Amino acid sequence: MIKLDAKIPAGPLAEKWDNYKASSRLVNPANKKKLEIIVVGTGLAGAGAASSLGELGYNVKVFCYQDTPRRAHSVAAQGGINAAKNYRNDGDSVYRLFYDMIKGGDYRAREADVYRIAQVSNDVIDHYTALGVPFARDYGGALTTRSFGGVQVSRTFYAKGATGQQCILGAYSSLSRQIAAGTVTMYSRREMLDLVVIDGRARGIIARNLVTGEIERHGAHAVVFATGGYGTVYYLSTLAVNSNASAAWIGYKNGAVFGNPSFIQIHPTSIPVLNEFQSKLTLMSESLRNDGRVWVPKKQGDTRHPNSIPEDERDYYLERRYPAFGNLVPRDVASRAAKERCDAGFGVGDTGLSVYLDFKDAINKQGEKAIEDKYGNLFEMYEKIAGTNPYKEPMRIYPAGHYTMGGLWVDYNMMTTIPGLFAIGEANFSVHGANRLGAASLMQCAGDGYFIIPYTITDYLSDQIKLPKFKTDLPEFEVKEAEVKAQIAKLMSINGKQAPATFHRRLGKIMWDHCGMFRNEKGLKEGLEQLEELEKEFWTDLRVTGSADELNQELEKAGRIIAFFKVGKLMILDALSRNESCGAHFREESQTDTGEAKRDDANYSYVSAWEYKGEDEMPVLYKEPLKFEYVEMKERSYK
């Protein structure tokens, strides 16, 4: 029986983090040198954590499966990063950012954690600027901002449409400094395949060297997962093809409870699916909705070229339905509205599964150059993929799987229910509730990595200073290594007919159709059955070519599919158990007369936290009640 304790510090909301920092335990510099920390992941969360912890003097080992840390998926982030600087004097504040996130997440996040991330957001911008991140500036040289969905202020700092790339170059430079200083050891092309738990505490990992196939053991006093999100459970998503659910599954099966697994964000503005052989979808950043207007023809099945459809025959349905926020409604709302129009027969393009995002008015008003300055690289990307010029005719967009609000459950210390195992960035469930606001992830990842984990992990390690380095010849390492090797051997020996990608594509379709943007009891149950059937087929008809003792991407993919099955099933169980709509989780049984999400606060105002009980056992659902002391729970309206 697990006792969930969020360990929220006492005191007024605005003082909790300061109180925590003032009273948390420290480790002196001489002792830090004796302590080892494993960080898995080198995105904005992992690179931030590793470089800060290295700078503090800990011995840090960092892992990523890419060939270089700077290819972590954070590199793909486009639109920007939020902070409550209020440079525009437009009414922003730490409280306003906190409030927007609580409301945007449909009142399914913890107040204390959200307030803290809003507080550290300003430090993140200062830190990245100091690291040389070239955020956009106004004529006078001050940092400038733009707006993102679900808010009425302009608080998003950006570097054209390549904010993630620029931030990760900053994060990578601080990481490289520590690597050169010898405080951080970098292990790239390594995939963590299991966690080693000794006497109930996380003490190491088992990793595969992806180039040689060698299985390695690595020990440490604490382990941090900064492993990103599992949105690729849908196969087609805006994430990098190699993003996966493995770390989430590894944590969960070893005893870390899984928070809100079904909360997964569908982004409204992806380039639509073009053919069945595609392996990924490409995002068109939410920032485009600052200037782009979303519309469909007023007439069903209208096949005219968009430029020849007159103004009065266009339905700017977001502006019509949500006059207060217009095109900048949050993602869940915009995605559902797009699907509703397409399902009703107003969609455009060959499949009818897309809507227009039109820059005509913005270009007429501001000029093409101004639009190019803001979004040039996104327009270029669109033209290369879709084959039409968005300066001359509207983009076509459609919703796609994008971001996981769910993740490993953590307390205020960012520690999972396995002592010594921490989860930061997209890998944890902490601050976005049932729907993430745009540009709030980079803020969270960097905040967790640079400004939160250094305090909380130090507090944890303060009573570990007498423990010597963990030897990897301990029986716990041997057992885990043997299990990993046995699983690899099993995958290699099935010798069936279907490639791993075939299973992933089929699995993703089941998840999208049954546990995607709209969910209902019947569909979820069918999805669960279909997943179970497909999982059986996987273990009898998988074919992995090549050998396990060399670079073998088929084997890597096959291993990741095991986790997609497990996490996919858990997503469905979670979605079934939450018979309300909230944020991105839309249960068709629970909607208002106008088709908006209908929360049920009396019965579902909690974080769901699932405990793994074994291969053929039902996981156990724990509920962490959510209390709102500083925000009044209201129906979420953007009208």
Ligand SMILES: Cc1cc2nc3c(=O)[nH]c(=O)nc-3n(C[C@H](O)[C@H](O)[C@H](O)COP(=O)(O)OP(=O)(O)OC[C@H]3O[C@@H](n4cnc5c(N)ncnc54)[C@H](O)[C@@H]3O)c2cc1C
């Ligand atoms: C196309 C796109 C655009 C986006 N734009 C924005 C934006 O403008 N603003 C915003 O705030 N958010 C944006 N997001 C979301 C944001 O980019 C991500 O949520 C964030 O970058 C995640 O960072 P992270 O550090 O948690 O993990 P990631 O950057 O995903 O890094 C994960 C790391 O973990 C490693 N890893 C994972 N599993 C293993 C394993 N088993 N073994 C070894 N290593 C492992 C990987 O190698 C990698 O280094 C966007 C997302 C997408 C998909």
